[in-house]
Amino acid sequence: MEQINESKLKDYLSSVFNGAITEVKINKLGSGCVGTGYAVNFKINGKPHIKILKTLFTSNLGMDHFSDRAGSLLLAHSHYHKIPRHVNSLDVGGISENGSIISLGKAKEFFLLMDEAQGKDLFKDFALLAAKENLSEPDRKKILELSHFLAGLHQEKAAENKDSLYKRTLRSAVGGNTSIMSIIDLYPKDLNWVSEEELQKIIQEAVNFWTKHRFSSERLCHVHGDFHPGNIWYKEDGTFALLDRSGQTYGEAADDLTAFSINFIFYSVKERGLLAGAAKEGLELFWNNYLEKTKDQEILCLAPLFFALRSMVVINPAFYPDTFFGSKENADNTRKKMFNFAYNLLKKGRLELDSLADHFQ
Numbered sequence: 001m002e003q004i005n006e007s008k009l010k011d012y013l014s015s016v017f018n019g020a021i022t023e024v025k026i027n028k029l030g031s032g033c034v035g036t037g038y039a040v041n042f043k044i045n046g047k048p049h050i051k052i053l054k055t056l057f058t059s060n061l062g063m064d065h066f067s068d069r070a071g072s073l074l075l076a077h078s079h080y081h082k083i084p085r086h087v088n089s090l091d092v093g094g095i096s097e098n099g100s101i102i103s104l105g106k107a108k109e110f111f112l113l114m115d116e117a118q119g120k121d122l123f124k125d126f127a128l129l130a131a132k133e134n135l136s137e138p139d140r141k142k143i144l145e146l147s148h149f150l151a152g153l154h155q156e157k158a159a160e161n162k163d164s165l166y167k168r169t170l171r172s173a174v175g176g177n178t179s180i181m182s183i184i185d186l187y188p189k190d191l192n193w194v195s196e197e198e199l200q201k202i203i204q205e206a207v208n209f210w211t212k213h214r215f216s217s218e219r220l221c222h223v224h225g226d227f228h229p230g231n232i233w234y235k236e237d238g239t240f241a242l243l244d245r246s247g248q249t250y251g252e253a254a255d256d257l258t259a260f261s262i263n264f265i266f267y268s269v270k271e272r273g274l275l276a277g278a279a280k281e282g283l284e285l286f287w288n289n290y291l292e293k294t295k296d297q298e299i300l301c302l303a304p305l306f307f308a309l310r311s312m313v314v315i316n317p318a319f320y321p322d323t324f325f326g327s328k329e330n331a332d333n334t335r336k337k338m339f340n341f342a343y344n345l346l347k348k349g350r351l352e353l354d355s356l357a358d359h360f361q
Contacts, residue, residue, distance in 0.1 A: 005099055006024045006025065006026055007024075008099060008100055008101055009024055009026065009040070009101065010022075010024045010042070011101070012093060012101040013040075013042055016090065016091055016113070017044050019044040019045050020044065020045050020046075021042055021043070021044060022042065022043045022046070023041070023042055023043050024040070024041070024042040025040075025041045025042070026038050026039070026040055026041075026053070027039045027041070029052075034056060035054055035055055035056040036054070036055050037052060037053070037054050037055075038052070038053040038054075038055070039051075039052060039053075039116070040052070040053050040113075050116045051090065051113055051114065051115065051116060052087075052113070052114050052115065052116050052117070053111050053112070053113055053114075054073075054111060054112040054114065055109070055110075055111045055112075056069040056072060056073060056109075056110070066107075066108050066109060066110070068177070069109065069110055070092075070094075070107070070110045073092050073110050073111070073112045074092055074110075075248070076089060076112055076244075076245065076246070077089040077091070077092045077112060079245060079248075079249045080114070080245055082222075082249060083153070083222070083224060083242065083245055084149075084153070085149075085239075085240060085241050086241070086242040086243070086245055087114055087115045087116075087117050087241060087242070087243055088114060088115045089112055089113070089114045090113045090114055090115070091112075091113045092110060092111070092112055092113075093110065093111050093113060094107025094108075094109070094110055095107055095108065095109040095110065095111065096108060117233050117241050117243055118233065118235050118241065119233035119234050119235035119236070119240070119241065120233060120234060121229055121230045121231070121232065121233050122142075122229035122230075122232050122233075122234065123229045123230060125139075125142070125229070126229055126263045126264070126266075126267045126279075127267055129264070129267065129268075129278050129279050129282060130267035130268045130270065130271035130272065130277070130278075130279050131271055131277075132277055132278035133277045133278060134277070134278050134281065135278045135281050135282055135285070139278065139282065140285065142234070143282050143285050143286050143289075144285065144286075144289055145240075146232065146240075146260065146286070147285075147286045147287075147289040147290045147293070148289070148293065150224075150227070150253070150256050150257060150260075150290060151289075151290050151293035151294050153221075153222055153223070153224070153256075154221045154222060154223065154253040154256070154294065154296075155221070155222075155294075156221060156222035157218070157220060157221050157222075158220040158221065158222075158250040162217040162218070162220045163215075163217045165217075165220055165248060165250055165251075166215075166216060166217040166219065166220045166252070167214045167215075167217075168248070169220070169248070169250075169251045169252050169255070170209075170210045170213060170252065170305065171210060171214070173206070173210075173252075173255070173305055173306060173309050174203070174206045174207055174209075174305070178246070179309065180202070180203060180206050180308060180309050180312050181203060183309070183312040183313055183316055184199055184203070184312060186316055186318045187199075187316060187317065187318075188317060191317075192332060193332040193333075193335045193336040193339070194335070194336065194339050198339070198343070201343065202308065202339070202342060202343045202346065205308075205343065205346040205347055206305060206308060206346060209304065209305045209346060209349070210305070212349075213301070213302060213305070216298070216302070219252060219253065219298065219302070220250045220251065220252070221250060221251070221252075221253050222249065222250060223249075223250065223251040223252070223253065223255060223256050224242060224245050224246075224256050224259075225245055225246040225248070225251055225255065225256070226244055226245065226246035226259060227242075227255075227256040227257075227259040227260050228259045228260060228263070228310075229260070229263055230243075230244075231243040231244045231245075232260075252302055252306065253294075253296065253299055253302075254299050254302040254303045254305070254306045255306045257287065257290060257299070257303065257306075258303055258307045258309070258310050259306070259310055260286070261283055261286050261287065262307060262310035262311065262313075262314060263314075264279045264280070264282050264283035264286070265279070265283065265338070265341065265356070266311075266314045266334075266338060267279060268280065269334050269337050269338060269341075269360065270325055270330065270334045273333070273334075273337070274357065274360065275356055275357060275360075283353070283356075284353050287351075287353055288353070300350050300351045300352070301349065301350050301351075303345075303350075303351040304345040304346045304348065304349060304350065304351060305346065307341070307342060307345055307351070308342040308343070308345065308346050311338045311339065311341060311342035312342065314338060315334070315335040315338045315339060317331075337360040337361075338360075340359060340360050340361060341356070341359045341360050344358070344359040344360075345359050
């Protein structure tokens with residue numbers, strides 16, 4: 001790790017765990033477009049422990065200033081424990097210019113210290129699903145379990161400051177830190193599968209959508225905020241744990257549903273050129289079960305904005321390079337179809353599961 005050395009981290013861990021810390025080792029787990037994760041191995045009074053350290057040494061997506069990164073991590077620390085099954089956050093630490101770990105007032109960078117998650121994420125599940133004609137029973141069990149979980153989570157409605165927070169939720173999807181506009185800002189210039197005029201049009205449609213729906217404050221509910229396959233880990237005993245809850249505690253339920261279910265669409269279009277087979281079956285099972293449990297038909301009118309946001313993510317070359325698609329031709333074709341899906345769904349203004357095939361052209 002570039003900004004924290006093991007000796008200084010040892011002193012910090014001693015203050016957090018109030019014990020004799022020895023044999024501190026830091027191993028990089030991987031980096032995304034927003035941050036980097038590290039496994040911290042150490043002993044407390046001779047007993048081995050592993051914790052995860054997450055940093056946001058990055059810019060873009062509203063993280064350009066160190067104060068932006070501090071705010072993101074402080075918010076994560078404050079509300080990880082408020083959602084069932086989420087890994088626990090232990091502390092937020094500050095790093096000075098010389099690498100010392102200090103009080104936040106003198107800090108220039110920050111990190112989150114949290115428990116280690118067990119299991120495997122669900123990305124491979126979606127890749128396998130896209131090639132199958134029908135769901136297996138284990139597939140159905142997972143999909144229904146996660147749909148049930150969100151239906152239960154979203155039952156808790158916000159009691160205070162609903163109007164302001166709901167407006168912020170929709171505004172953030174259009175032009176906030178991790179929004180349609182900020183994701184598009186990461187696109188390189190002169191793409192051959194989308195023009196600047198098309199990007200401008202989808203932003204205009206998103207703004208129109210925000211104008212129409214921003215007063216639906218009664219919908220503000222308890223959310224995860226980034227319910228995608230990388231943040232859902234299944235363990236060997238069949239239970240799952242959640243990682244990296246993002247954004248505010250309360251938001252729009254459609255954000256969680258689209259973050260997960262965009263992957264049925266994306267992986268199927270990548271594999272087949274359309275939504276079909278087990279992926280189509282899984283998408284319908286996930287949504288129909290949720291609708292049956294919640295009776296929330298209005299969510300179908302909110303889903304287009306968040307499907308557009310998630311579509312802009314999966315077609316972003318910074319997140320999914322050409323090599324992910326197997327060929328440049330498939331990459332361009334998949335991205336174009338997913339862009340069309342997002343734009344056409346926004347214009348339609350309502351999610352209708354039986355007519356999604358019409359939106360890819």
